[in-house]
Amino acid sequence: MKTIIKNKNTITEKDNLIILLNKKSKISNLSLNSHEIKYVKNQQKNNAEIIILNQYIRKIIFINPKDQENKYLKLENLRCLGDKILNEINTFDSVTIKNIESDTISTYAFLEGISLSNYTFTNHKSKKEKSKDITIYICNSNDDFKEIEKITNAVRFTKDLVNTPFSHLKATDLANLAQEAGKKSGYTTTIFNKKKIQSLKMGGILAVNQGSIDEPTFSILEWKPKNAKNKKPIILVGKGIVYDTGGLSLKTSKGMEIMKVDMAGAGTVIGAMQAIASNKLPKHVIGLIPSTDNRPSGNAYAPGDVVTMFNKLTVEVLNTDAEGRMILADALSYAEKYKPELVIDLATLTGSAANTIGHFGIVSMQKNAENQHQKLKKVGKKTHERLAEMPFWNDYDELIKSDIADIKNIGGSFAGAITAGKFLSNFVNYPWIHLDIAGPAYVTNKYSYRGKGATGMGVRLLYNYIKEY
Numbered sequence: 001m002k003t004i005i006k007n008k009n010t011i012t013e014k015d016n017l018i019i020l021l022n023k024k025s026k027i028s029n030l031s032l033n034s035h036e037i038k039y040v041k042n043q044q045k046n047n048a049e050i051i052i053l054n055q056y057i058r059k060i061i062f063i064n065p066k067d068q069e070n071k072y073l074k075l076e077n078l079r080c081l082g083d084k085i086l087n088e089i090n091t092f093d094s095v096t097i098k099n100i101e102s103d104t105i106s107t108y109a110f111l112e113g114i115s116l117s118n119y120t121f122t123n124h125k126s127k128k129e130k131s132k133d134i135t136i137y138i139c140n141s142n143d144d145f146k147e148i149e150k151i152t153n154a155v156r157f158t159k160d161l162v163n164t165p166f167s168h169l170k171a172t173d174l175a176n177l178a179q180e181a182g183k184k185s186g187y188t189t190t191i192f193n194k195k196k197i198q199s200l201k202m203g204g205i206l207a208v209n210q211g212s213i214d215e216p217t218f219s220i221l222e223w224k225p226k227n228a229k230n231k232k233p234i235i236l237v238g239k240g241i242v243y244d245t246g247g248l249s250l251k252t253s254k255g256m257e258i259m260k261v262d263m264a265g266a267g268t269v270i271g272a273m274q275a276i277a278s279n280k281l282p283k284h285v286i287g288l289i290p291s292t293d294n295r296p297s298g299n300a301y302a303p304g305d306v307v308t309m310f311n312k313l314t315v316e317v318l319n320t321d322a323e324g325r326m327i328l329a330d331a332l333s334y335a336e337k338y339k340p341e342l343v344i345d346l347a348t349l350t351g352s353a354a355n356t357i358g359h360f361g362i363v364s365m366q367k368n369a370e371n372q373h374q375k376l377k378k379v380g381k382k383t384h385e386r387l388a389e390m391p392f393w394n395d396y397d398e399l400i401k402s403d404i405a406d407i408k409n410i411g412g413s414f415a416g417a418i419t420a421g422k423f424l425s426n427f428v429n430y431p432w433i434h435l436d437i438a439g440p441a442y443v444t445n446k447y448s449y450r451g452k453g454a455t456g457m458g459v460r461l462l463y464n465y466i467k468e469y
Contacts, residue, residue, distance in 0.1 A: 082113020
């Protein structure tokens with residue numbers, strides 16, 4: 001079921017209505033009788049945030065958000081209220097939203113909540129539930145809310161990618177779907193096959209792919225409008241492990257059951273590129289997607305192996321389940337050819353990140369990008385896709401030193417998210433931000449408007465950051 005957003009200037013007596021207000025709002029000029037006005041005011045006194053009037057031919061829903069000093073939490077509460085009223089309106093063909101206070105940002109957040117929560121993944125059900133699109137009209141607004149529709153569609157696409165099982169999404173499938181999204185939204189796509197990856201000597205990608213019968217891919221997604229305001233590109237890098245068994249360092253069955261989600265970083269970058277291109281942001285942005293699966297076989301790379309990476313550094317592999325950093329490292333090295341202004345990578349990289357902060361935010365680190373990182377943090381508060389910055393002290397470098405190679409691919413029994421970031425830092429020579437989305441990328445219980453399963457978290461963060469960059 002999709003959400004279609006349109007503007008309108010008039011309200012009829014048959015229109016189902018959602019009215020955004022606060023305790024100070026004047027409701028006497030609305031088309032309500034005295035009993036209805038009294039009921040609404042009494043509900044407001046009781047601090048009800050959702051007030052419903054069932055009239056004979058329509059429903060009127062009042063959204064009366066609680067007072068909050070923190071403006072970012074106020075916006076998040078409006079998104080959550082949008083999620084809560086979805087069940088009240090999902091039988092409608094259309095509903096009209098009117099904000100009495102003419103507060104655009106409140107309307108925007110509330111509409112985000114409805115649109116983002118209006119998602120189901122039924123691609124593999126033999127009997128699909130009947131669903132229909134809902135049209136949401138915004139009354140008397142000069143603002144263009146179509147932007148939200150395009151962002152929501154991008155988040156939906158990311159969630160579809162992450163929810164799709166490995167049986168239906170190999171590395172080549174991921175690359176082809178990214179290319180299809182580019183054709184629809186406007187960015188260009190170049191796909192490197194295994195032969196090309198071999199010619200480039202991307203040792204990390206090739207090592208992880210050794211145990212697979214399926215070929216790896218390396219996809220380059222580029223949005224470069226003529227009116228781009230940045231001379232050097234912003235590059236987004238996404239980990240595209242379409243399935244992770246752990247390789248020869250085999251995971252337990254409990255740890256393997258949802259490893260289709262290990263390409264969530266790639267899915268987030270693809271979704272962000274779709275949102276950026278479809279909304280025609282005047283920024284030059286490139287997405288890099290290294291992709292393969294990680295499986296054990298007679299040819300699989302093994303603990304103790306030494307791998308020569310794209311940038312010629314040698315890596316002692318101590319754990320084949322630390323494969324995401326191997327493929328990301330090659331992509332980060334490759335990014336240097338573009339002389340980027342900033343590189344941001346996203347990956348479901350470590351259980352350590354998920355264990356540290358759960359699904360409530362994104363673990364982050366940075367190198368030579370302190371100002372950019374602070375701005376990204378601010379956008380994270382605004383979108384409620386918050387960053388929890390980890391220390392990145394030089395002391396951690398000692399933990400990934402190898403006796404027989406330049407570095408090793410794991411750092412020990414503690415600070416796993418940080419040492420993973422430290423590993424990646426050996427492959428960057430530009431301003432760089434690392435985002436570990438292992439916690440929030442996929443949830444097993446409903447997480448408000450993000451739903452259950454893939455959340456698409458990170459798409460809105462990247463879009464809004466690049467929009468404001």
